[in-house]
Amino acid sequence: MEIDTSSVEEHENSKSQFVRWFREVAPYVHAFRGKTFVVAFGGELIQDGVLNTLVQDLSLLSALGIRLVLVYGSGPQINEQLRLKGLPQNFNNGIVIPTNTAALECAKEAAGEIRLDIEASFSQGLPNTPMSHSQIKVISGNFITASPVGVLNGIDFQLTGKVRKIDTEAIKFAIEKGTSVVLLSPIGFSPTGDAFHLEMEELATSTAIAIGAEKLIFLSSSEGVKNADGSINPEIARAKAETLLQDNNIDTTTTKFLKNSVMAVKKGVARTHILPYGIDGSVLLEIFTHGGIGTMVVEDNLDDLREASIDDVGAIISLIEPLESDGTLVPRPKSLIERDLEKFTVLEHDGVIYGCAALYPFPIEKMAELACLIVHPEWQSSGEGELLLRHIESRAKKMKIDRLFALTTRTSHWFLKRGFVRGSVKDLPKEKQINYNRSRNSLIFIKNMK
Known part of the structure; x- marks a missing residue:
């Protein structure tokens, strides 16, 4: 009788590959333990059903000692609320637009719905998943003070706001033990108690700068910044990124993220990343592999x-x-x-x-x-x-x-x-x-x- 040894060999190869991988990621684990990452994503990620997978990966980062601040947008969800009420739908691609009273109410509803979805995802405890025994607490609140954008080029932006102040001490206190993540919604409040709709990209960038984050990670429907041959540029120095923006040859979505990435790096964030959320595990691949999966912007090349x-x-x-x-x-x-x-x-x-x-x-x-x-x-x-x-x-x-x-x-x-x-x-x-x-x-x- 012949004995099929192929399955045994495959099992042994699988074990050796796992050991090799674990050893290879160890330096990154040591390097980033205790560091703070700001992770930002739009409502498109949730609409496309990626939230649960992302939360599992973020849970793993938290277990490895990385402190997390999450910032989310809600464009598609606001549009859905507007559609249900028979109002014009114009929240897309992170473009700053005027927000009237009706649109702000829709923005509040969308933000609340997404916050609950995120909290529910972090509350999972299914065995044999990265969420098993995670016990991560989600903390959200009035961390952001906002002010109105006002009138620009003759356009009154009404209840569209901009970041005025960030309660950095409260955010740092909430994440310092590594068992909680801070969740920031795209709604900010003025000292008079008025609410304003904020741009997710600006909120994430301002937060990363204010708290001195090690990384600012944008999860996007785009794959990153592409070279002339269509390949993804894995690493761009800030000066080169500014030149690319001036050339204006990048799609609208990537341009928005790249502009904010440049701003963050210019003001002290060590690294910013533009990652495709459509690729399973893109955050883990970017952080724990040399080549990464998207585009990283740095002050100077990291090699x-x-x-x-x-x-x-x-x-x-x-x-x-x-x-x-x-x-x-x-x-x-x-x-x-x-x-x-x-x-x-x-x-x-x-x-x-x-x-x-x-x-x-x-x-x-x-x-x-x-x-x-x-x-x-x-x-x-x-x-x-x-x-x-x-x-x-x-x-x-x-x-x-x-x-x-x-x-x-x-x-x-x-x-x-x-x-x-x-x-x-x-x-x-x-x-x-x-x-x-x-x-x-x-x-x-x-x-x-x-």
Whole structure:
């Protein structure tokens, strides 16, 4: 009788993939624990039936120690209320429009209905779901003081308002223990007790700036900012985003989010994101993967190529250890890495070290060794290894190095494609010849730097 081992193998692969994923997201968990995210979405997300899935993902973020402030819009729901009352429907795409008394009453009804839907979603406790044992409390109230937009370009915006003041202390107090989320509706109140309809995007942006949020996340029906070839631009520096807005080649919905993203970053929010809510788990994919799923706006690009510091030792060891275990690299004790730290360069993205390389000079022979060139498996094949190599070569040239060499047992083709040629032990510096480990029989590759 033959035994089908395919299901067993698939099960084992599944377990190993889970372990690998869990280890890969750990740096992000450490980086964002205790940080505050403002997550904003329009009524379209609720209309499209995505609310429960989103709340489950937000519940997971809360369980990981991320503090959450949620801001919601209600355009489609206001339009439905207006339709039922036989009134004109004109709330769409986040465009600021005049709000009369009848429309404000519809806005209040829509906001209240959505607030209850959100509270109900956070009250789920079904077993075998992310909401099991979550016990997250939703806190909402009069956190926002509003004032009327007034008359602009001859148009009286009536009961359409703008954010005047945010009770930051109350919001921070509500979320500081991490077991509650603050929910902000698109209705603000003046000191005289009057209510005003607020623009969701402006409310979310003003809140993120006021409370010093780490991230402002917009969930949109659009996929993000697209490049000329139709692909999504995963990361845009603020100055570049401003140029794109001036060119006016972006659809209306994305333009609205991008303008507010630029404003938030300009005023101190570290990162803003425009994500497609139509993709399942888009928030998790954006936060816990290197490439993300939408568009992120930052003051400057987050990829940082720099010299290693003492704080990077643990990250370097975690990159090296798997390759030491499988025999690709010679084991290096922590003390050796600490001693040679000034020889290391690291690649950092969003606070996570995902690549490194070291340069060991041999001044007498005007040679240097390229060692420990490593890129985390999740981020390989994206040019990061090439980036590290160019940086090491630049450092070597500044040190007046004539030839760069590398020893490898498994990546010979990579070096050959980048201008290295095969060498022999006798081509190495004398000190390296003496220390060459003949039992490993590493291949030697040399590149002329002149």
